[in-house]
Amino acid sequence: MIELYTANTPNGQKASIMLEEIGLPYQLFTINIAKGEQHAEAFLAINPNGKIPAIVDRDSNQRVFESGAILVYLAEKVGKLLPVQVKDRAEVFSWTFWQVGGLGPMIGQWGHFSQSAPEKLPYAINRYLDESIRLLNVLDCHLQDKTFIAGDYSIADIANYPWVSGGLSFIRNAHADRVENLTALERWVKIVGERTAVAKGLEVLKSL
Structure with missing residues (x-):
């Protein structure tokens, strides 16, 4: 248990x-x-x-x-x-910890400084927003010819899904024009979300 x-x-x-x-x-x-x-x-x-x-x-x-x-x-x-082969595991680990060390913290910090911070600091808000959008574009580009992030469905998809689906919605509410062309990412969100x-x-x- x-x-x-x-x-x-x-x-x-x-x-x-x-x-x-x-x-x-x-x-x-x-x-x-x-x-x-x-x-x-x-x-x-x-x-x-x-x-x-x-x-x-x-x-x-x-x-x-x-x-x-x-x-x-x-x-x-x-x-x-999680694949058995070293090469395949490395790809899964790369995208899993890409999320853990990058996408999650960036979206989280943007949310904090734009919504929760007692003082709205434009530099912090813009820095974390720009980096969040850059990272979403990185994943969108990677997914152009892929159904899942690292070959078969894996922990890389599970790690990224909550942050991508929530982050896209969150950013779209405030800056829709900056995330309107992430078509591969939107397709992936739909596929994973339907599981x-x-x-x-x-x-x-x-x-x-």
Whole structure:
């Protein structure tokens, strides 16, 4: 049994989508980040960094934190959604951690500085918006002749989907003219979003 500690955020959605895709039984524990529950002593024992998502694999009492690490751990545990061949794994890892280190943080920072920061700083807002759009264009270009990001459907698609689908919608609401030509990316979002496991992975978090 997997214990999933999460909230309804793009990073949190990665873990629930992954668990639905691989069919492992899991128990969902809500972490209310608005109330600061991620800083509670019990949660810090699972993730010392105080961020969601995190899991505990009760088969081995192994804790795993950081969304990218969770995807890799679960893929290796069941032997799904991660290629065996070194070359193919490298491509999946490249795009998975491209998201973890780039796309997610850039969109997240743009959201913070444009929506949540007590002081609106044009330099910060524009810097993170420009980089978010640049990265979305990178993925759009990569997907021109591909159905999925790294060959077959994989953790690279799961890692990117919540940030791309949410990020496109978020940016479109404020700057529609800057993301109107990302046709390959829009096609990929539709294909991934229509997967049954993806829909279930999102649905289980809607009440959180």
